[in-house]
Amino acid sequence: MMNMDNEKTQASAWFGQLRDDICTRFEDLEMALKTGPHADLPPAKFERKLTKRDADGDGGGGEMSVMKGRVFEKVGVNISTVFGTLGEAAQRSMSARTGMEGIADDPRFWASGISLVAHMQSPKVPAVHMNTRMFWTPHGWWFGGGSDLNPMVEVDEDTAFFHGVQKEACDRHDPSYYPRYKQWADTYFMNRHRGEPRGVGGIFYDDHCTQDWAADFAFTQDVGQAFLDAFPPLVEKHMEEPWSETDRDWQLIKRGRYAEFNLVWDRGTRFGLETGHNPEAVLMSLPPIATWP
Amino acid sequence: MMNMDNEKTQASAWFGQLRDDICTRFEDLEMALKTGPHADLPPAKFERKLTKRDADGDGGGGEMSVMKGRVFEKVGVNISTVFGTLGEAAQRSMSARTGMEGIADDPRFWASGISLVAHMQSPKVPAVHMNTRMFWTPHGWWFGGGSDLNPMVEVDEDTAFFHGVQKEACDRHDPSYYPRYKQWADTYFMNRHRGEPRGVGGIFYDDHCTQDWAADFAFTQDVGQAFLDAFPPLVEKHMEEPWSETDRDWQLIKRGRYAEFNLVWDRGTRFGLETGHNPEAVLMSLPPIATWP
Numbered sequence: 001m002m003n004m005d006n007e008k009t010q011a012s013a014w015f016g017q018l019r020d021d022i023c024t025r026f027e028d029l030e031m032a033l034k035t036g037p038h039a040d041l042p043p044a045k046f047e048r049k050l051t052k053r054d055a056d057g058d059g060g061g062g063e064m065s066v067m068k069g070r071v072f073e074k075v076g077v078n079i080s081t082v083f084g085t086l087g088e089a090a091q092r093s094m095s096a097r098t099g100m101e102g103i104a105d106d107p108r109f110w111a112s113g114i115s116l117v118a119h120m121q122s123p124k125v126p127a128v129h130m131n132t133r134m135f136w137t138p139h140g141w142w143f144g145g146g147s148d149l150n151p152m153v154e155v156d157e158d159t160a161f162f163h164g165v166q167k168e169a170c171d172r173h174d175p176s177y178y179p180r181y182k183q184w185a186d187t188y189f190m191n192r193h194r195g196e197p198r199g200v201g202g203i204f205y206d207d208h209c210t211q212d213w214a215a216d217f218a219f220t221q222d223v224g225q226a227f228l229d230a231f232p233p234l235v236e237k238h239m240e241e242p243w244s245e246t247d248r249d250w251q252l253i254k255r256g257r258y259a260e261f262n263l264v265w266d267r268g269t270r271f272g273l274e275t276g277h278n279p280e281a282v283l284m285s286l287p288p289i290a291t292w293p
Numbered sequence: 294m295m296n297m298d299n300e301k302t303q304a305s306a307w308f309g310q311l312r313d314d315i316c317t318r319f320e321d322l323e324m325a326l327k328t329g330p331h332a333d334l335p336p337a338k339f340e341r342k343l344t345k346r347d348a349d350g351d352g353g354g355g356e357m358s359v360m361k362g363r364v365f366e367k368v369g370v371n372i373s374t375v376f377g378t379l380g381e382a383a384q385r386s387m388s389a390r391t392g393m394e395g396i397a398d399d400p401r402f403w404a405s406g407i408s409l410v411a412h413m414q415s416p417k418v419p420a421v422h423m424n425t426r427m428f429w430t431p432h433g434w435w436f437g438g439g440s441d442l443n444p445m446v447e448v449d450e451d452t453a454f455f456h457g458v459q460k461e462a463c464d465r466h467d468p469s470y471y472p473r474y475k476q477w478a479d480t481y482f483m484n485r486h487r488g489e490p491r492g493v494g495g496i497f498y499d500d501h502c503t504q505d506w507a508a509d510f511a512f513t514q515d516v517g518q519a520f521l522d523a524f525p526p527l528v529e530k531h532m533e534e535p536w537s538e539t540d541r542d543w544q545l546i547k548r549g550r551y552a553e554f555n556l557v558w559d560r561g562t563r564f565g566l567e568t569g570h571n572p573e574a575v576l577m578s579l580p581p582i583a584t585w586p
Contacts, residue, residue, distance in 0.1 A: 074586075193566035193575070256579065263556035264566060273486035273557060282486070286549065288586055292579035293367075 004136060007213055008081075008110060011134040014217075015079045015114040018132075018224045022077055022116065023065055025232050030069045035240045038121055044069030051080065051278040058084025064281050068288070071125075071239050075118040076284030082277065083110040086137075090275065098207055100139040110136040113145070114224070115268065117285035118231075123251035124241040126151035126158065126199070126234060127258065129285070130227040131268065132220045141213070143220045144206035146181065147227045148189050149234075150199030150258060152251045158237075159200045162230045166203045169226035173219045181205045191261050198261045206267075255287035262286065297429060300506055301374075301403060304427040307510075308372045308407040311425075311517045315370055315409065316358055318525050323362045328533045331414055337362030344373065344571040351377025357574050361581070364418075364532050368411040369577030375570065376403040379430075383568065391500055393432040403429040406438075407517070408561065410578035411524075412551075416544035417534040419444035419451065419492070419527060420551065422578070423520040424561065425513045434506070436513045437499035439474065440520045441482050442527075443492030443551060445544045451530075452493045455523045459496045462519035466512045474498045484554050491554045499560075548580035555579065 023046045030043035044067050052061040062080025069075075086094065086107040095103050113133025120127060132145030149162045163182065170178035185204035190197050203223070210216055262269045262285050272282035316339045323336035337360050345354040355373025362368075379387065379400040388396050406426025413420060425438030442455045456475065463471035478497035483490050496516070503509055555562045555578050565575035 068586075193572045252582075259552065259585075260556060260576070263553060264563075270557075279486045283553070283585065286585035289545075289582065289584045291582045292552075292576065293361075293581055 004141065004213075007141075007217070008112065008134070008136065011217060012079075012081050012112040014221060014224075015112060015132070018221075019063075019065060019077050019079050019114055021228060023067075025228060026067065026072060026075060026077075026118075029232060029235050029239070030067070030071050032236065033071050033239060036122070036242070038070035041070040044072070046077070051078075051281040053080070053082045053084075053275075053277050058082070058276070060084070061278075062281060064284060066284065069121075071121060071235065073119050073121040074288040075116070077114065077116045078281050078284055079112075079114045080277070080281065081110075081112040082275075083108070084275075085109070087275065090271070094137075098140065098142075100137070102139050103137065106138045108138055115285070116227075119255065119287045120235070120239075122239055122241065123152045123243050123247035124238040126238075127255070127287075128227075128231050130224070130231075132224050134217070134220070140209065142207045142209040143216050144208060145220055145223055146185055146188075146202060146204035147223065147230070148185055148199050148202035148204070149231075150254070152247065152254050154200055158234055162200070162202060162234065165226050165230035166223075169222040169229075170203065170219075172222060173215070177205075177219070178203065189261070190265075191257055192265065193260070194257070196257070198258060249291075249293075252287075252289060252291040253293065255290040256292045259286050259290050297434060297506075300434075300510070301405065301427070301429065304510060305372075305374050305405045307514060307517075308405060308425070311514075312356075312358065312370050312372050312407055314521060316360075318521060319360065319365060319368060319370075319411075322525060322528050322532070323360070323364050325529065326364050326532060329415070329535070331363035334363040337365070339370070344371075344574040346373070346375045346377075346568075346570050351375070351569070353377070354571075355574060357577060359577065362414075364414060364528065366412050366414040367581040368409070370407065370409045371574050371577055372405075372407045373570070373574065374403075374405040375568075376401070377568075378402070380568065383564070387430075391433065391435075393430070395432050396430065399431045401431055408578070409520075412548065412580045413528070413532075415532055415534070416445045416536050416540035417531040419531075420548070420580075421520075421524050423517070423524075425517050427510070427513070433502065435500045435502040436509050437501060438513055438516050439478055439481075439495060439497035440516065440523070441478055441492050441495035441497070442524075443547070445540065445547050447493055451527055455493070455495060455527065458519050458523035459516075462515040462522075463496065463512075465515060466508070470498075470512070471496065482554070483558075484550055485558065486553075487550070489550070491551060542584075542586075545580075545582060545584040546586065548583040549585045552579050552583050 046065040046067040049064045060082030065077040067075050091103050115131040117129045127150040130147040167178040181203035185201045188204045339358040339360040342357045353375030358370045360368050384396050408424040410422045420443040423440040460471040474496040478494045481497045
C-alpha cells in the first residue's frame with residue numbers, strides 16, 4: 001500500500017475549504033434574522049482555535065470553529081488531521097470490522113475529516129450533524145461520513161426535502177448509494193437503549209472504498225456540498241417562527257437524548273475519546289444546555 | 294454452585310430496607326430547609342414507580358423512587374432484582390474480568406442492588422452517588438458497590454469527613470479494605486478523556502468475594518449504612534448557605550461532566566443499557582439540567 005501523500009493532501013485541503021464555505025453560509029444566516037425573541041441580539045461570528053492531539057508518540061491536530069449566536073445557539077465545525085499508531089483495542093475492532101489483515105503488525109493510521117454539529121436557538125429549527133473523513137492505514141483506505149437531521153418535532157416536508165438533496169448527491173455517483181446509506185443512517189442514528197431514533201435520519205457510510213480513490217473522493221465532496229444545499233434553506237424557513245416555552249422544554253429533552261447518543265453510541269466520539277484527541281474538540285457536539293427532567 | 298436462594302432473598306430485602314431508610318432521611322432534609330432561595334417552595338416527597346426489565350426471555354424489575362424538591366433538585370433511588378442469561382458481549386467481558394470458567398456454557402445470572410444519585414439545588418451542596426449490589430452466577434457470586442462525593446468546589450473538611458466515615462465502616466471488616474477500595478474509586482471515578490476526576494472520590498469495589506457470604510454481606514450492609522452517616526450531615530451543613538449565579542453556572546458545567554462519566558465510562562450504566570433494563574431507571578442518574586457552554 002502506498003503512502004498516498006498526494007491524496008491525503010487533497011482530502012485535507014478540501015475539508016478545510018468545506019469548513020470555510022459552511023462557516024460563511026452560517027454567518028450569513030446569523031445576519032439574516034429579522035424577527036423573533038433573539039432578533040435584538042447582535043449576530044455572532046465564528047471563533048477559531050487550534051487543537052492539538054496529545055497522545056504518546058502520535059501527532060496531528062486540528063482547528064475548532066465555534067459560533068454561539070442568536071440563530072445558532074452553539075455550532076461547532078471541526079477539521080482535524082491526525083496520525084499515529086492504533087491502540088490494541090482500536091486494532092481489534094478495526095480488524096473485526098474491516099477484515100483487513102496485518103493491522104497488528106503495522107498499526108499506523110492517518111485520518112482527516114470535518115465534523116459539524118449545530119444546536120439552534122429556536123425549537124422550530126432542526127439540529128443537524130454532518131461529517132466526512134478519509135481514513136488511511138498501510139492495509140487500506142476508505143471514506144466515511146454522513147449527515148442527519150434532528151428536528152424537535154418532525155415536519156414531513158422538511159424530512160422529504162433533506163433526504164431528497166442527499167439522494168440527488170448520491171445518485172450522481174451510484175443509484176445503490178442512497179438506499180444503502182439511508183438504511184445505514186436509520187440503523188446507526190438510533191438510541192438503542194430507548195429503541196428510539198435520534199432524529200429523522202439522512203445518510204451514513206463508512207468503509208467506503210471502491211478502489212477508485214478519485215471517484216470516492218468526488219462522492220464525499222458531493223456529500224459535503226449536499227449538506228450546504230439541504231440544511232441552510234431549512235434554517236431560513238423556520239428561524240423566524242414563534243415558539244412556546246413548551247417547545248423549548250421539549251427541545252432541551254431532545255438534546256439530552258442527543259447527548260446520550262453521542263456519548264454512548266457514536267463511533268467517532270468514542271474513537272476520539274479513546275485515542276486521546278482533545279476532549280473539547282471531540283465533545284463540541286454536546287448541546288449547550290440539556291435536561292433530563 | 295448452589296442457587297443460594299436464601300442469600301438472594303436476604304440481600305434483596307436488605308436493599309429494599311436501605312432504600313426506605315434513605316428516602317425517609319432525605320424527606321426529612323427536604324422538610325428541614327428554613328432559609329435560602331428555595332425555602333418558600335413546599336418540601337417534596339419521593340414518588341415510587343415499578344420498572345420492568347424487558348429483554349428476550351429474561352426477567353425481573355425494580356422500583357424507582359424519585360424526588361424533585363427544593364433541597365434535592367433531582368434524586369433517584371432505584372432498587373432492582375434482575376435475572377436471565379448474559380449476552381455474548383457480557384459473557385466475554387465477565388470471563389475476562391473475573392477469570393471464571395464455564396460462563397459461556399451456563400450464562401445465567403441474577404443481580405440485585407440499590408443505586409442512588411442525588412443532584413442538589415444548591416451548588417454549595419455536593420452531588421453524591423452510592424450503590425451496592427449482589428451478583429450471582431452458577432460459577433460464583435460477589436458483591437460490589439461504593440459511594441463517591443461530587444462537590445462543585447472541593448472543601449477539604451467535607452472530603453475528610455466523607456472519607457473518614459467510609460474508612461471506619463471498612464476498618465470494622467478488614468483494615469486492607471479502605472486503602473484498596475479508596476484507590477479503586479480514585480481510578481474508577483475518572484473522566485479519563487479529560488484526565489480529570491469526577492469528584493473527590495470515596496470507595497468503589499467489585500468482585501468482592503472472600504467465600505464467606507455472611508461476612509461479605511455484612512460489609513456491604515455497613516457500606517450502605519456509612520452512606521447514611523456520611524452524606525446527610527453535609528447536606529445539613531451547606532444547604533442554607535447563599536450562592537451566586539457564578540456558582541450555579543459552574544454547577545451545571547460539573548453536571549455535564551458527571552453525565553459524560555456515566556454515559557461513557559460507568560460500568561453499571563453501560564451494563565444496564567446493554568442488557569435491556571428500563572432506560573428511565575438506568576439513566577435516572579443523569580442531571581436534571583446540564584450545560585456544555
